[in-house]
Amino acid sequence: MSSAETIRLEPHEIALLRGGPRAAVTVAVVALHLRGAVEAGRPGTMRVSEAGDADAGQPPPSLPPPEGLDKAVLESLHEPAGLRKLAKRSDVRLAVALMRVGLAEAGLLRYPLLGPTRAARRHVRDLRERHPLPASRRGMTEHDKLLAVALHGEAALRALVPRFALRAGLTGRAEVADKGLLRHSPRGGTGGAAYSCGGGDGGSD
Secondary structure (H helix, E strand, O other), rough: OOOHHOOOOOOHEEEEEHHHHHHHHHHHHHHHHHHOOOOEOOOOOOOEEEOOOOOEEEEOOOOOOOOOOHHHHHHOOOOOOOOOHHHOOHHHHHHHHHHHHHHHHOOOEEEOOOOOOOHHHHHHHHHHOOOOOOOOOOOOHHHHOOOOHHHHOOHHHHHOHHHHHOOOOOOOOOHHHHHHHHHOOOOOOEEEEEEEEOHHHHOOO
16 A cells, blocks of 8 residues: 555545644544534534533444544543644544554655655545535535545535534634624624625535
8 A cells, every 4th residue: 555546545534634633633523523423512612412421422322433533532522622622632633643654654644744745645636626515415425525524624614514613613713702702893894704604504514
């Protein structure tokens, strides 16, 4: 397995190659949200959903237990956190480091700085061309959605999970609501504009 063409990459790994650790953690968060294990907390934060066990950091009993980065993210959300803080928690950093080791051994990350190789960049570029940003989430599988987020970042979040992404701080600046800044917006201004993106999906996410 010396290049991207000879291995099957998971969405988390694709995101790591495209956008680094925070992009990979974002995919894990969305995966857990789609399974009902994670929900938005206070503006700009995420938490284990009420359907799961908030103390043990477990998904609802009907779901298979998460593995790898998903598991580390879920267990790290025993205390609600925003994306930046979550990505810095020790279990999450370890899970990302292990992913990097595997990708480096496959020739997709180069030592010592572990940036993507030319083959990795080409593979991600090819995937983006073969899997353009979806116009609608209708009919998409969970894997399709995660792949879209891995490849297209915020644009896919706004298209596929707009409400969750905004409230959880994955897009926009959801934290301003917690500081009361919207109340002091100029009269007739656009202080609430940051909250309007993705509002036309017509369904829950």
